[in-house]
Amino acid sequence: MNNDHILVQQPTYYEEVQRKGYSRRDFIKFVSMMTAFIGLEQSALGSVTRALETKPRMPVIWLHFQECTCCSESFIRSSHPIVADILLDKISLDYSETLMAASGTQAETALKDTMAKYKGQYLLCIEGSVPMGAEGVYCMIGGKTSLQILEEVSEGSAAIIAWGSCASNGCVQAAKPNPTGATPIHKLIKGKPIIKVPGCPPIGEVMAGVIVHYLTFGTIPELDKLGRPKAFYNKRVHDTCYRRPFYDAGLFVETFDDENAKKGYCLYKMGCKGPSTYNACAVTKWNGGTSFPIQSGHPCIGCSEENFWDNGRLYERGSSFSGFGIEANADDIGKVGLGLTVVAVAAHAVATNIGKSKLIHDHEAEGRESEHELDS
Numbered sequence: 001m002n003n004d005h006i007l008v009q010q011p012t013y014y015e016e017v018q019r020k021g022y023s024r025r026d027f028i029k030f031v032s033m034m035t036a037f038i039g040l041e042q043s044a045l046g047s048v049t050r051a052l053e054t055k056p057r058m059p060v061i062w063l064h065f066q067e068c069t070c071c072s073e074s075f076i077r078s079s080h081p082i083v084a085d086i087l088l089d090k091i092s093l094d095y096s097e098t099l100m101a102a103s104g105t106q107a108e109t110a111l112k113d114t115m116a117k118y119k120g121q122y123l124l125c126i127e128g129s130v131p132m133g134a135e136g137v138y139c140m141i142g143g144k145t146s147l148q149i150l151e152e153v154s155e156g157s158a159a160i161i162a163w164g165s166c167a168s169n170g171c172v173q174a175a176k177p178n179p180t181g182a183t184p185i186h187k188l189i190k191g192k193p194i195i196k197v198p199g200c201p202p203i204g205e206v207m208a209g210v211i212v213h214y215l216t217f218g219t220i221p222e223l224d225k226l227g228r229p230k231a232f233y234n235k236r237v238h239d240t241c242y243r244r245p246f247y248d249a250g251l252f253v254e255t256f257d258d259e260n261a262k263k264g265y266c267l268y269k270m271g272c273k274g275p276s277t278y279n280a281c282a283v284t285k286w287n288g289g290t291s292f293p294i295q296s297g298h299p300c301i302g303c304s305e306e307n308f309w310d311n312g313r314l315y316e317r318g319s320s321f322s323g324f325g326i327e328a329n330a331d332d333i334g335k336v337g338l339g340l341t342v343v344a345v346a347a348h349a350v351a352t353n354i355g356k357s358k359l360i361h362d363h364e365a366e367g368r369e370s371e372h373e374l375d376s
Helices: 005-008 013-019 024-038 042-056 070-076 081-088 104-117 148-154 166-167 204-217 244-248 330-337 342-375
Strands: 060-062 093-098 122-127 157-163 194-197
Touching: 005 042, 005 194, 013 024, 013 148, 024 081, 024 204, 042 204, 060 104, 060 148, 081 157, 104 148, 122 148, 157 166, 157 204, 166 194, 194 204, 194 244
Parallel strands: 060 093, 060 122, 122 157, 157 194
Antiparallel strands: none
């Protein structure tokens, strides 16, 4: 009996959805949402649906190294229950130090069995950086160093997802002077497809979207030059931020408790790294699309960018950044920006959001039509 035959015997994702008590309507809503988040056109809705209806569950091994578990927390608290209940719990999560019920020898047995039974077919998800200092003693599990575990488990994986900034770029552990020798996954493993999903933590729906893309097409999504999925990291937070009109008009918060802060002006002078940070925060948002850091009154700290802990103080603005037109220098923005009307500036900000927002709206409408067909 080969591995392909073994995988075919596993239940499909839709069968797990049914088994957990979700309706067809819930499933269609989930598929519509995921298709939109991935950045696919409505024509791809059928492909995603068929993939989740027919493909067997993919075994997943989820490792934890130097991190705080915020990636797992973000994933299981996604706004859609199917994300955590099916993609995580019922994705056939064969091993996770944090979430699995087994422990000790039972846990180690589950890991070894999955590696042997599904060699070359399981998805390896990793949270945390790998400490290379002092021969790896800073993070050991079952008497093995993180590097030993990583090399052993990655050898038989089909692809690797580096969850969060710790696994993607080292995060705070790798900040100067990096006492543990914290190292991101891509610098240690070669010859395997690696998807970086940085953020501290990344957005739960983004994490789910990456998995759904891989499950649907059997390949990793298109990546940017840093190895991040373009669907979620192709635009600056600055370009899709609702405070962008105030930036263009030269209206800034000067202190966290001033009148400008109460009016919702731009947080650039408070250290906001939105102009140099690529992420989906301002479009997808958090907590079911409720908010994101800037909307909550806090500047973006650039957590999805490499070496963000060493890229200057968090609450100190940069004097300039690469941009275009009036974005050349924040000190000169007001001279040009204040001559613009609020209406014209607002139109510019709306235009930067319209692409993906329209796509998400179209997919939601598609989902509603599917629901109507089910009812009739």
